[in-house]
Amino acid sequence: MLLVGWNKRVQRGYPGPGWKNTTQQIIMSMLNIDLSFRSHTCGELRPADVGEEVTLCGWVQYLRQDLFVIMRDFSGLAQILIPQDEDKMNLKTALCDLPPESVIRVKGTVRLRPDGQENKMPTGEIEVLAESVEILNVCRKLPFEIKDFVKKSESLRMQYRYLDLRSSQMQYNLRLRSQLVMKMREYLCNVHGFVDVETPTLFKRTPGGAKEFVVPSREPGRFYSLPQSPQQFKQLLMVAGIDRYFQLARCYRDEGSKPDRQPEFTQVDIEMSFVDQAGIRGLIEGLVQYSWPVEKDPVSTPFPCITYEKAMKDYGVDKPDTRFAMKLMDISETFHNTEIEFLKDALNQPGGCIQAICIPDGAKHLKGKDHESLNFHAPDFHYFLPQRPLLGKLRLQCAELLEDSGVAVRDPSAFHFLWVVDFPLFLPKEEDPDQLESAHHPFTAPLPEDAHLLYSLPHKVRGQHYDLVLNGCEIGGGSIRIHKASDQQHVLETILKEDPSLLSHLLEALDSGAPPHGGIALGLDRFLSIIVGAPSIRDVIAFPKSFRGHDLMSHAPDFVSEDELKSYHIAVNWPYIKAHIC
Amino acid sequence: MLLVGWNKRVQRGYPGPGWKNTTQQIIMSMLNIDLSFRSHTCGELRPADVGEEVTLCGWVQYLRQDLFVIMRDFSGLAQILIPQDEDKMNLKTALCDLPPESVIRVKGTVRLRPDGQENKMPTGEIEVLAESVEILNVCRKLPFEIKDFVKKSESLRMQYRYLDLRSSQMQYNLRLRSQLVMKMREYLCNVHGFVDVETPTLFKRTPGGAKEFVVPSREPGRFYSLPQSPQQFKQLLMVAGIDRYFQLARCYRDEGSKPDRQPEFTQVDIEMSFVDQAGIRGLIEGLVQYSWPVEKDPVSTPFPCITYEKAMKDYGVDKPDTRFAMKLMDISETFHNTEIEFLKDALNQPGGCIQAICIPDGAKHLKGKDHESLNFHAPDFHYFLPQRPLLGKLRLQCAELLEDSGVAVRDPSAFHFLWVVDFPLFLPKEEDPDQLESAHHPFTAPLPEDAHLLYSLPHKVRGQHYDLVLNGCEIGGGSIRIHKASDQQHVLETILKEDPSLLSHLLEALDSGAPPHGGIALGLDRFLSIIVGAPSIRDVIAFPKSFRGHDLMSHAPDFVSEDELKSYHIAVNWPYIKAHIC
Incomplete structure (x- = not known):
């Protein structure tokens, strides 16, 4: 059995993965209780x-x-x-x-x-x-042996999770999670005076919030909902003068069976008053540094920071994996006077350009079938791609193909953090491009230099939003919020054409002496899965659900009798062919 | 404005209520980031x-x-x-x-x-x-001024909670909560090597679990439920070899509108392997001592411990308030040869006895109307009470009456912790006294010396259950669990007449190398409300629900359109008289 990351600090009751923990050293002498x-x-x-x-x-x-x-x-x-x-x-x-x-x-x-x-x-x-x-x-x-080399199917692991968790890797993952979270709390609470506040998970449904689970109450027709994040509460806490709030918040999102999503997940939820973007970024860089496992190479700060525009230009994506180069290059100039028909056509289109990725030794490493595979993913690949996101995907696929053929492209032990900033505040709605929708959420404040455009050219406004990217995955996002009721009302009513009365309590709160404030939320499960190199967030969650949202151990969700639903005044609408009788 | 409990340690970002916190002192020098x-x-x-x-x-x-x-x-x-x-x-x-x-x-x-x-x-x-x-x-x-002396109605406070939280008392309560929890985590995680594990809140409904909220899934007829505690998960984690688990667990209980209950609440949830009662009790005494606010008088340990039998005998209740004496006294002997008819009758009944409470200077302090009030609460009071629990209630009422008339009975700054142990493992069912039900829950192990009775005289078995009582309130409870599948099966099937297949995953787990284990859960909200002397747990929760389970700020729970319920395959059963059209 390989014990990953255990070290000498493993004591009678001591967790394995060790941190430089002064508290721990001091209080070890207090440990005289024989439990x-x-x-x-x-x-x-x-x-x-x-x-x-x-x-x-x-x-x-x-x-x-x-x-x-x-x-x-x-x-x-x-x-x-x-x-x-x-x-x-x-x-x-x-x-x-x-x-x-x-x-x-x-x-x-x-x-x-x-x-x-x-x-x-x-x-x-x-x-x-x-x-x-x-x-x-x-x-x-037992249904399988507790040995690291014994391969088990995912469903068997889930059904007997209490056995699966005995593996050294799962023991390590759960203990690392506990320690990392503890260090985060020490940093936020003890170093920076944040207040750990629990917010409700039985809340009011956001109208149109299709991804929110509902919870029937005992009053006919009335439902709670399980919120996707404590966004409203964290802002209300700033209005309440809490000044610095954090919470390891359980969040809920009903996304059906999207791969590697969980119906409940955890975010490190943070909000501060009297702060700007740089303040939040500095806080988070310190947080990562402070909580980073000692057995990994230290993280250096500040993290690099690029604008959304540059990320799209150089990498074709707003969450670039900066562990390798192969940036997108604009080679339109080269083909300025080209006679090649389809390139000419491309350049003649409004905003048309020719872009390329330079793959080092690509001709050597990528074979015919690789070209086909790339072609398969991007049918227009051969020589012509109208959009940057497709090139961004191709860049990642090329990296994978190169790695498959043995070329070292990305260092698996490297952790590349990156801030992406200056996102557009609004984007045209897919179904109606004349309408705008929030690029992130309607509470994000505009960049100060763009604020005047909010009332004239809202589509040109950049937001004070920032995403934290690690190795090409978005692990966090946040913003400086709108703190004036009039601006918030304008965004909701005039720009987004939403009914502001649905958020009247928030608007009233902003009008009651709301301080300037901003915050961030880090996706803890994703962050941990990258740190431990797990293929899925299920490997850093003690009792995860399957792809389809099932608990394979207890068989949740399960049937509930008509009778038991009576006090909630609901009945099941069975499909025409009743597959099950409850 | 009175600032309760602020002290010199209030720094740029530092919380008010101070603790002897070495970490904090050490890392204060690190605080050079200008956030x-x-x-x-x-x-x-x-x-x-x-x-x-x-x-x-x-x-x-x-x-x-x-x-x-x-x-x-x-x-x-x-x-x-x-x-x-x-x-x-x-x-x-x-x-x-x-x-x-x-x-x-x-x-x-x-x-x-x-x-x-x-x-x-x-x-x-x-x-x-x-x-x-x-x-x-x-x-x-504003609807009210932010001044401590301004009295506000409870509903106004709840509607404008973000203003109410600006009061110095609520600021103190929330900051104290955060600090106390932080200290608890330090003690559990850093001192005793506990692993903080998050367990699911979308789980399988317990059949007959009338107090469990249901959450419809996208599969017709299938529901998750919000668990009342992580009981099954914590035991499974022991089977999984986690050894020491803790979690600040959000729990859910749908109790309609019981006074001072909340549909969601937080418990400090703890479980350990290879431990006995004394080990858990020692752990918790250390936990309370370590996390206790420095501005209060220190807590001394070990806490006194009495048996359930003695608690009932002396105080008429299983959670005695030991801040004052006035114990129940058996004075049957005195009336052994009494000629007073009703006393004679009482003594002649099977198990009949005469009990009394001696109220110091009672005749002086309790007036006619007080007697009437006591009489009102216990109609049989005059001279005759058949049951101890009624005397237990009378004891508390007398204390209140004495305090109302200015007699110092209970020191409001005193904190009396008490363990109550040796509860009966089973009690006769109220609706069918020939049947037994668990006094606490079916996973509690018998006392070792009573274990043999489990198969012969189950009603005589005492359980390894322990309650932690503070000033007459139960603030925690736990037990050493059954760790052998055969015993658990016997309890479920033979004694409780329940269908063991509903807990087959737990029984299978116990049969897969379950270590001896036990644990406890502390009610954090109640514990805090006693520490800060709040009249309600709502005063230590940032955004509590009203008595009726409503969020008066956002108006949750709220109506949800028929259309939005479609994906969950449920419909509302409206009562005959439709009060609202959604």
């Missing part, structure tokens, strides 16, 4: 403990030669030597019959392993000579 | 700052004599001297017209107040001579 049955954890024993009488609790990993029990707890493995004495035969019999993953308590003495029997495990120099063993629970035959 | 527009907070200025050029941001508390602006932020008040120079008349005019609660930024210089003009405010020795003032937002006429 557990054990005297030590399995993974902490070392030659310095030789001669100690110890009590260990844990799981039988496996038996070896009827001589050894390899015993596991969260901190690692220990080798237990089964006494071979005649008078302890019953102990030997009991242990040798014990199925793996049974739970035992062992009392014994630490001793050095005989010469030549050491191994490279952290506890590889010692073993524990058992004096007594108590079987605390016998394990049945 | 805010301000250079100082209003409340931190002292004579040592005289001569400093400062920038303050905050709210206009009031104007005085057209000379001074009293300015407020979260940290306190500062007096701003408006320059009276001719060339700054426009500044004076702007300020003097400014409604209270408008938001301003002031630049100026700190100076000592002239002799005789000092006051007892923390900043009462200095003032700031304004050089420039920027009006950041003008405040409309």
Whole structure:
């Protein structure tokens, strides 16, 4: 078993991934309370403990030669030597019959392993000579073995999540999550005086909020909804004079079965008064630096910052992966006098241009089938692409193809943070391009230098919005908010043509002495999955739902009887062919 | 304005209520990032700052004599001297017209107040001579003034919660909550190696779980539910080898409109492997001690511990308020040979006894109308009470009556913690006394010495359950759990006559190498409300719901159109008389 990231700081009850934690060092001396049955954890024993009488609790990993029990707890493995004495035969019999993953308590003495029997495990120099063993629970035959090299299907992992979580990788992921969040809290609360405020998750439905789960109340026809974020509450807290708010907020989004989305997820939600963009960016850079796992290379700050315009120009996307170059290049000039018909056509179109990606040694590494594959993804690829986003996708696909053929394009251990700023405040609506909609949300303030355009040329206004991008993934976004009721009303009513009465409590609040304020929300699950290199956010969530939003262990969501729905005054509209009778 | 609990540690961004926080002291030196527009907070200025050029941001508390602006932020008040120079008349005019609660930024210089003009405010020795003032937002006429002595109705406070939260008491409550929770996390995570794990809130409905909100999914007839606690998940995490779990868990309970309950609330949820009752109790005593506000008298440990039986005998209740004596006394012996008919009758009943409460100087303090009031609450009071719980209630009522008449019975600044243990594991069902139901929940393990009775005399089994009581309120409860599948199955199927297949995933988990484990959950809202002496848990929750479960600010829960419910395959069953058309 490989224990990822455990280090010497693993103590009786101490988490594995270590941080430079002054508090921890100071208060370790306070740790005199004996909470557990054990005297030590399995993974902490070392030659310095030789001669100690110890009590260990844990799981039988496996038996070896009827001589050894390899015993596991969260901190690692220990080798237990089964006494071979005649008078302890019953102990030997009991242990040798014990199925793996049974739970035992062992009392014994630490001793050095005989010469030549050491191994490279952290506890590889010692073993524990058992004096007594108590079987605390016998394990049945499991659906899969708890061994890192045993491949399990995703659905089997989910169905038996409590077994899947015993793997060293999942143990590491959950413990890293806990530690990272703790460091974030220390930074926000202790260093910068933020106030951790819990906001409701039973709230009012946003009209047209198609992605909001509804929760029927006991009053006929009235529903709560589970909010997608605490946006309104965080702004109200600024109006309330809380000054600096944060929360690890559970958020809800009903997106059906989009890949790698979860119906509930967690965001690090932050809001501050009397702050500008630079203040929020500085805060977040410090937050990442402070909470960053020590076993990774340190993060340097400030993070690079580019405008939305430049991101689109250079990378064809607003969340560029800056771990590699291969920028988009405008080569229109080269073809200024071209006779090639389709290039000429392109240049003659309004705003027409010719763009290219220069792939280093591309001719060498990309073969015929690769061209086909790129072509498949972008039918117009051959020589002509009208839009930058397609080129942005091609850039990423080229990187993948190169990596598949063994070329090192992106350093898998590199973490490239990037701020993207100066987004347009409004975009034309897809279904009606004469109408504008918010590029992010209607509470974002305009850039000060564009503020005057809000009343004349709103489509030209850039917003005080900022996205935090890590390795090509958006891991956070925020903005300086509109803090004047009149501006907010103008945006809602005149520009977005929305009914401002639906947000009357927010408008009233802005009119009641709202300070200038701004904030950000970081997607914790995504952030963690990138840090640990997990293929899915499900690997950093203890009990995630499947693609289809199911809990494969408990079978949620499940049928509820008509009777049980009565107090909520709702009935199920069964489709014509009733597939199930409840 | 009275600022409760602010102290010198209030810094630029520092929370008010201070703790002995080593981390905070160490990292204060790291605080060199200028995040805010301000250079100082209003409340931190002292004579040592005289001569400093400062920038303050905050709210206009009031104007005085057209000379001074009293300015407020979260940290306190500062007096701003408006320059009276001719060339700054426009500044004076702007300020003097400014409604209270408008938001301003002031630049100026700190100076000592002239002799005789000092006051007892923390900043009462200095003032700031304004050089420039920027009006950041003008405040409309508010529904109530932000002054502590202004009484507001509960519904007005809830409707304008963002104004209500500006009061010094609510600022204190929310900041205390944040700090207390932070200390709890430090203790659990950094001192004792607990892992903070988030568990799902979209889960499977417990059959018959009448208090669980349902959440329709996009699959016809299938619902998630919002769990009342993470009970199953915390036990599964123990099976998963997490060893020590904690979470500040949002829980949901649909109790209609019970007084001082909230549909969503927060519990400090804890679970440990390889632990016994004493271990959990020691952990929690340390937790309370570590997180206890420094401005209160320290808490001494261990907490006293009494059995359920003794609590009922002495106090007539399983959560006794031990701040005062007036214990129940059995005086049957005295009336052994009584000729008084009704006493004789009482003693002749099976298990009959005569109990009394001795009220010190009761005859002096309790008047005729008090007797009537006690009589009102307990019609049988005059001389005869068949049940202990009624006497328990009478004991509390007598305490209240005595306090109303000016007798000091309970010290309002005293905090009496108490463990109550050895509860019965099962109780007869109210509707069918031949049937047993769990006194707490079906996962509680029996006391080891009673374990053998589980299969013979289950009604005699005492459980390894413990309640934490503070000043007569239950603020927490927990137990050592059943960790063997066979015992759990026996309890569910044979004793409780429940269908064990509904918990098959838990039974399977217990059979897959479940360690011995136990835990506890503390009701954070209740605990905090007692610490701050609030009359309701609503005073320690940022955005609580009303008695009827309404958010009076946003009007949640609200009507949702038929169309918006379609994707959830539900329709509203309107009552016959349609009060509202949606």
